[in-house]
Amino acid sequence: MSSDSASAFRPIVEPQFRLGDTLGFELQVVREDLLPFPLPGNKVRKLRRELQSASPGDVLISNGGIDSNHCRTLAIFGAQLGYRVHLVLHDDAQGTTASLALLDMLGASYEIVTGAHIAAALDRAEEGFQLQGLVARRISGGCHTPAGALAYREAGLDVIERYQPDVIVLASGTGATQGGLAAAAAGTSTRVVGVSVARARDRGREAVAEAAAWAGAGRVAVDFTEDFRDGGYGVYGEDTLAAVRIGWRYGLPVDPTYTGKAFRALLDDSFRERHLRGKRVIFWHTGGLFNAISGISRRTATPKAV
Numbered sequence: 001m002s003s004d005s006a007s008a009f010r011p012i013v014e015p016q017f018r019l020g021d022t023l024g025f026e027l028q029v030v031r032e033d034l035l036p037f038p039l040p041g042n043k044v045r046k047l048r049r050e051l052q053s054a055s056p057g058d059v060l061i062s063n064g065g066i067d068s069n070h071c072r073t074l075a076i077f078g079a080q081l082g083y084r085v086h087l088v089l090h091d092d093a094q095g096t097t098a099s100l101a102l103l104d105m106l107g108a109s110y111e112i113v114t115g116a117h118i119a120a121a122l123d124r125a126e127e128g129f130q131l132q133g134l135v136a137r138r139i140s141g142g143c144h145t146p147a148g149a150l151a152y153r154e155a156g157l158d159v160i161e162r163y164q165p166d167v168i169v170l171a172s173g174t175g176a177t178q179g180g181l182a183a184a185a186a187g188t189s190t191r192v193v194g195v196s197v198a199r200a201r202d203r204g205r206e207a208v209a210e211a212a213a214w215a216g217a218g219r220v221a222v223d224f225t226e227d228f229r230d231g232g233y234g235v236y237g238e239d240t241l242a243a244v245r246i247g248w249r250y251g252l253p254v255d256p257t258y259t260g261k262a263f264r265a266l267l268d269d270s271f272r273e274r275h276l277r278g279k280r281v282i283f284w285h286t287g288g289l290f291n292a293i294s295g296i297s298r299r300t301a302t303p304k305a306v
């Protein structure tokens with residue numbers, strides 16, 4: 001990759017004055033949702049590094065939910081770089097047909113299995129490609145990999161050096177994004193607070209610590225709250241949807257699966273008192289526009305009388 005393309009992927013940091021005034025602290029937003037890539041988000045930064053790091057082989061294989069941003073992003077990279085992509089998707093109630101239609105358009109192949117059959121399906125797919133003489137490369141679900149964590153360490157170093165925030169708040173799932181940022185913040189006064197979109201506290205913290213170690217930070221304090229999971233991965237109720245509506249009212253596109261849960265923390269009195277009051281705050285926006293559009297249209301498109 002040329003350095004021009006590297007600088008195009010430098011984190012975009014945008015002050016949000018109106019929203020910051022309302023919330024009562026100085027707010028900047030890192031716009032990973034505006035990276036120069038179709039349907040951008042944190043999976044772009046992780047996978048970009050992952051695919052640079054070793055020979056990708058002929059076929060890229062991975063897994064995730066039907067609406068997985070990781071799977072969608074991998075399919076787009078495959079189309080751009082000329083690799084075949086095969087996805088093992090778990091059959092979940094939330095998955096939308098729009099996600100599958102897009103994978104079709106991108107030329108990715110996929111199979112849909114129940115959760116218990118994912119590992120076997122990945123093995124079978126890999127063997128099948130080997131029999132055809134193709135080199136298949138498996139990428140961990142969510143791109144929870146050392147390369148993914150390192151990509152976020154690098155992005156975190158850049159943002160911390162430029163803005164010296166007191167706190168970075170982000171949506172945390174598999175933990176590689178938070179782990180990379182925590183590695184970048186190690187030894188500085190910046191704290192990185194992950195808002196879980198899925199996992200309970202202990203499991204989530206462990207995964208973040210693992211990713212921070214991949215990114216070169218042996219022992220980091222992991223701030224990870226499970227208070228805004230609102231039912232777990234891909235599930236959400238009125239509290240999350242209310243936060244999503246407020247975000248959009250300020251022109252900040254948040255989604256109910258990921259960024260809306262983290263944004264809800266910024267609105268929460270006790271979270272604000274504990275982590276944000278009087279601080280220089282960065283909200284690290286991780287993407288999710290596709291989830292926002294499919295989620296909002298599923299849940300809230302009721303015609304209103306005027």
Ligand SMILES: *Cc1c(COP(=O)(O)O)cnc(C)c1O
Binds near residue numbers: 069070171172175
């Ligand atoms: C995957 C994802 C996350 C979680 O990132 P992890 O590195 O898995 O913790 C957050 N937000 C969005 C929009 C995502 O797609």
